[in-house]
Amino acid sequence: MASDFKRIGFKSILEELANADNRVDGDYIDEQGFLCCGVCHQRKQYETDLFGDGKRKVPIACKCDDERLQKAIDDIKRDELRKAMTSNEKYDKMTFANDDGSNEQVTKICKEYISDWERMYQNNIGVMFYGSVGTGKTHMACSLANALIDNLASVEIISLSSFLNQSAKFGELDEKIARLMKFKYLMIDDFGAERTTEYANEQVFNLINARYLSEKPVIITTNLSLEQMENEGNIDKHRIYERVLEMCPMRIKMVGKSKRTVIADEKRKLAAEILKRGVSK
Numbered sequence: 001m002a003s004d005f006k007r008i009g010f011k012s013i014l015e016e017l018a019n020a021d022n023r024v025d026g027d028y029i030d031e032q033g034f035l036c037c038g039v040c041h042q043r044k045q046y047e048t049d050l051f052g053d054g055k056r057k058v059p060i061a062c063k064c065d066d067e068r069l070q071k072a073i074d075d076i077k078r079d080e081l082r083k084a085m086t087s088n089e090k091y092d093k094m095t096f097a098n099d100d101g102s103n104e105q106v107t108k109i110c111k112e113y114i115s116d117w118e119r120m121y122q123n124n125i126g127v128m129f130y131g132s133v134g135t136g137k138t139h140m141a142c143s144l145a146n147a148l149i150d151n152l153a154s155v156e157i158i159s160l161s162s163f164l165n166q167s168a169k170f171g172e173l174d175e176k177i178a179r180l181m182k183f184k185y186l187m188i189d190d191f192g193a194e195r196t197t198e199y200a201n202e203q204v205f206n207l208i209n210a211r212y213l214s215e216k217p218v219i220i221t222t223n224l225s226l227e228q229m230e231n232e233g234n235i236d237k238h239r240i241y242e243r244v245l246e247m248c249p250m251r252i253k254m255v256g257k258s259k260r261t262v263i264a265d266e267k268r269k270l271a272a273e274i275l276k277r278g279v280s281k
């Protein structure tokens, strides 16, 4: 009895789907009487004997429907990836679209990386942005990260300071490291700014080494210079830097006037103008 009800329920769902109207503006009926898509011209109906009571036309998806569905699925995936990328909203907002254009050459290189990202990923080609404070390293690295998300590649952004705080707090370092290895890309912002106790160095090495062994790429921003990294005297730090350099064959030096100085200069100019106006009134 119960199974009969189930069958009736199943049939009524099918009935509803079979009778659904999938016609939209621009669609037309072809010579054989089938509904066709006005855009891709594929048939949107299929003839079948659904319930053993004679043939009938039932709706099917055309190429455009499939593409729309795929796009909707991708949009959901993209939202989820972006939510998982960081809990820091400022990182979400740093994209190529709102890049101030002050490093045109670097932007171009980064966009080229994105256009071939799958090959970059497969060959484990990481990117390091280095240079002095305020030259836009984080913005450029995040633009890269956000563009990877647009391409449905998973990215996680961390700072080693918070990684160390969390791992010290929860004592769950191994789990945390294992979780970070699942992402296609790991971005470490402000590498080298974390505290460097013997314990911290060990934790950082564990993370970097795990990533190295996973053969998945990293994106690094750092205020350290290449010389500093290459010539580090401390043996613990040296082995961390050695791995990082090996993982980042693409090293981009960010130069130019510090963005913070530029903003300060603009503010000073504005203040001077306001003052002048005040005086001339």
Ligand SMILES: [Zn+2]
Pocket (backbone or CB within 6 Å): 037, 038, 039, 040, 041, 042, 062, 063, 064, 065
């Ligand atoms: Zn179509």
